[in-house]
Amino acid sequence: MSHPNVSTPVLPVQSLFARLRQNSWPCLLILPTVIAFVLFLCVLVNADARSLATSLEQPTLTVRSAPLSANATVVTPTFTAQYFGGPKNTTSVAVGDLNGDGALDIVQGNSGEPSIVYWNDGAGGFVAGPQLSGVYSKTTSIAVGDLNGDGALDIVQGNSDGASVVYWNDGKGGFTRTIELTGSTKSVAVGDLNGDGVLDIVLSNPSWSLSVVYWNDGKGSLAVTSTLGEQGGSVAVGDLDGDGVLDIAVVNTWGLVVYWNDGKGKFTASDPRSIPFCSYLTSIAVGDLDGNGTLDIVAGANSLPLWPMSNSAPNCMFWNKGRREFTRTFLSVQKAI
């Protein structure tokens, strides 16, 4: 018995495509549309994810800079470290050309040992100069400025265990201990706070003790004072409300307070509602960081094991919005810029 010759029909390729075109043309039309729609959805989801990630990265720090010209060359600054002096329990440093040779020198404030002036040779070398003598040696802060108008920068040494001291500079490398300013001082700053052309001194004392402004008559007397509030701490001066008069900014454990200066010897503490909360602050610097013409405030914080989400309290940027109001950005989140 013979079996029928069964064979599987084989369609030529051209015939297959022809049949597909004939019977499946709706699929051939729909498929690209579906693929395009899926790709569109992927783009939307990805964009939304980026937007969400950006929002989760708050707070953000915006850095503004002038646009580069077409021929500008971008130079990445580099720094090298250099030790000066032996190991000290240094609490504060200040710079200024103290001997008038055109090179900035360093004043090193030390706690438990004398503070020291380091002369700058102008070629990257520093030589230990005179020690600032005195009974009190727990120095917390150093500021320099020409307080008697003789052209030589004098030194204000803030001490926590006794009187703070003004050292007159003879301009030749010698310093004379003269005026003693009472109070246990946390931080010192100098600035012309009453516009008479003579630098005055702010002694910011620890919290719960009055901080003091010493009015300088320019003739060696700093006897007359004005008091600030009891929220002392690290201090900086700057015209924060743009009225032409230097104000006083202080940071401490409880945050930032600004003492608004009326230019006539009266200071008014800032309204707490105008300044966002940022606590455990230990250091301060002021400058116009966003280029809008108002001085902003950078505040450093110390470590705090009890901070809810971190082992340290965040450093804070207080943006000066004018009208004696500030907004805040935490600086602990580091972003590549």
Ligand SMILES: [Ca+2]
């Ligand atoms: Ca010098």
Ligand SMILES: [Ca+2]
């Ligand atoms: Ca002087």
Ligand SMILES: [Ca+2]
């Ligand atoms: Ca003054």
Ligand SMILES: [Ca+2]
């Ligand atoms: Ca002001």
